[in-house]
Amino acid sequence: MSVIEFSGVTHAYGEREVLRGIDLVLTEHRIGIVGANGSGKSTLARMVNGLVKPDRGTVSVDGLDVARNGREVRRQVGFVFTNPDSQIVMPTVAEDVAFTLRRRGLSKADVAARVADALERFGLAAHADHPAHRLSGGQKQLLALAAVLVAEPSLVVADEPTTLLDARNARRISELLDALPQQVIVVTHQLELLEGFDRVVVIEAGEVVADGSPDTALGIYRSLIA
Numbered sequence: 001m002s003v004i005e006f007s008g009v010t011h012a013y014g015e016r017e018v019l020r021g022i023d024l025v026l027t028e029h030r031i032g033i034v035g036a037n038g039s040g041k042s043t044l045a046r047m048v049n050g051l052v053k054p055d056r057g058t059v060s061v062d063g064l065d066v067a068r069n070g071r072e073v074r075r076q077v078g079f080v081f082t083n084p085d086s087q088i089v090m091p092t093v094a095e096d097v098a099f100t101l102r103r104r105g106l107s108k109a110d111v112a113a114r115v116a117d118a119l120e121r122f123g124l125a126a127h128a129d130h131p132a133h134r135l136s137g138g139q140k141q142l143l144a145l146a147a148v149l150v151a152e153p154s155l156v157v158a159d160e161p162t163t164l165l166d167a168r169n170a171r172r173i174s175e176l177l178d179a180l181p182q183q184v185i186v187v188t189h190q191l192e193l194l195e196g197f198d199r200v201v202v203i204e205a206g207e208v209v210a211d212g213s214p215d216t217a218l219g220i221y222r223s224l225i226a
């Protein structure tokens with residue numbers, strides 16, 4: 001597993017400070033981030049692959065400062081956005097899944113085999129040649145996850161990956177995340193997704209207010225939002 005370290009991290013959008021002095025060392029296999037709307041979870045998650053840079057402090061992945069080594073870190077860290085539309089880059093479903101692999105210079109046959117396998121795994125095989133933008137919201141979310149996982153990142157950061165999914169597909173994603181050998185950081189409001197996770201961090205108004213096992217941390221979170 002990678003070592004993800006936040007050290008004295010502060011971030012503001014304009015005047016508005018949304019993260020304050022975050023110190024965290026994340027080494028566990030499956031890590032959940034929870035907190036009320038606007039508490040700073042997405043900002044924190046985006047820092048892991050350099051999409052947002054700290055104003056003060058540092059974020060590193062295996063000792064690499066993310067702000068300075070963004071490209072290198074992004075080869076290791078796959079990011080799944082809440083809104084899959086922001087992640088679809090190619091016209092068809094299969095082409096979208098193939099995109100990152102092509103850029104890495106894999107052979108055509110290798111790309112085709114990996115794409116077919118990923119589409120099968122995510123229940124999208126029947127849609128391979130369909131326009132990606134015409135998929136349903138939930139199918140797009142599955143596509144976004146497939147497109148990230150096909151590149152075999154060593155760490156997957158998923159920001160509310162099940163918001164658009166029906167119960168069956170949410171369960172499917174939950175099972176997929178559970179079965180991943182890779183390290184996973186999941187930001188979610190769906191607390192049942194975090195059952196069996198190794199660690200849950202609770203963010204409140206830009207600060208870590210609880211951090212521990214799902215039972216303990218989610219207990220504290222539930223009492224905060226009650």
Ligand SMILES: Nc1ncnc2c1ncn2[C@@H]1O[C@H](COP(=O)(O)OP(=O)(O)OP(=O)(O)O)[C@@H](O)[C@H]1O
Pocket residue numbers: 013018035036037038039040041042043044
């Ligand atoms: N690009 C941005 N520009 C200005 N303000 C922003 C930007 N992104 C987020 N914010 C603000 O920063 C605060 C924290 O946002 P963030 O998305 O990190 O919270 P969150 O905990 O993920 O919320 P939610 O659960 O609603 O998704 C919010 O008040 C939000 O309005």
